[in-house]
Every structure is written in C-alpha cells, then in structure tokens.
Amino acid sequence: QVQLVESGGGLVQAGGSLRLSCAASGSISSINAMAWYRQAPGKQREFIARIGTDGSINYRDSVKGRFIASRDNAKNTVYLQTNSLKPEDTAVYYCAALGKSQNYWGQGTQVTVSS
Numbered sequence: 001q002v003q004l005v006e007s008g009g010g011l012v013q014a015g016g017s018l019r020l021s022c023a024a025s026g027s028i029s030s031i032n033a034m035a036w037y038r039q040a041p042g043k044q045r046e047f048i049a050r051i052g053t054d055g056s057i058n059y060r061d062s063v064k065g066r067f068i069a070s071r072d073n074a075k076n077t078v079y080l081q082t083n084s085l086k087p088e089d090t091a092v093y094y095c096a097a098l099g100k101s102q103n104y105w106g107q108g109t110q111v112t113v114s115s
Contacts, residue, residue: 002026002097002104009093009109012085016113020080022095022106033098034078036069038091038111045094051078085113 008020024031033052039045049069050058057069068081078095092108 002028002031002099004095004097004104004106006093006095006106006109009111011112011114014086014113014115016085017081017083018085018111020082020093020095020109020111022078022080024076024078024097027099028076030099030101031097032100034071035096035098036078036080036093037096038089038093039108040088040091043091048093049080050098082111085111087113087115089113 003025004022006020006022008018010018012018033050035050036048037045038048047060048063049067051069051071059067066084069078071078082089090111090113092110094108095106097104
C-alpha cells in the first residue's frame, strides 16, 4: 500500500502561483512513476504531468511553460509548481502513484483561481 498526502492548494488571483506538494509513504518501492491530475466541477479528471523514476517528466499541452513538476527522492515527495494561473485552472488537484499492479491516489487539494 502507498499513502499520499497532498497540500498547498488555496485561493489565488489570476496570474498568481501555488506550489502543491504530495508526500508518499508505505510501499515506495512498488511505485513506477508519480503523476498529477486535476478535476474541475462537472468535468472528468485530466492528466497534468508525469514524473518517471528515471527523472523524465511529461506535461499536458495546456500547462507546458506554466507548471513545473519535480521530485525530492530523499523526502519521498513530489511537487507541482503552478505559475501564471488562470481561472480555468480551478480544480481539485490529485497526485497519483502509478504502481506495478495498481495505482494509488491522494485525497486532493483544492486550487481556486479568481479572475
């Protein structure tokens, strides 16, 4: 089992920034990659970024150049630096641990961007 705890969400004005964190614990060795997703009201959960164990990072097109994903292996923590936020970035942000046999999800952290 892997436990994930997100933090760092909040209310920010358009153009602002937030740094989201996701701390992992438990069976860390079973994790293939970490990822960030988000879900806006009435919409499906969507992929934002994936961080591979080799350090490779992939982003969805709409956040490229604005969001930066990173990881601190010593702290078993991944981060999502969100910059130049737009009202359409408003959503619950989730981190996920992509395992060999199953995926694990955190509880989510709300990001609200006001115009």
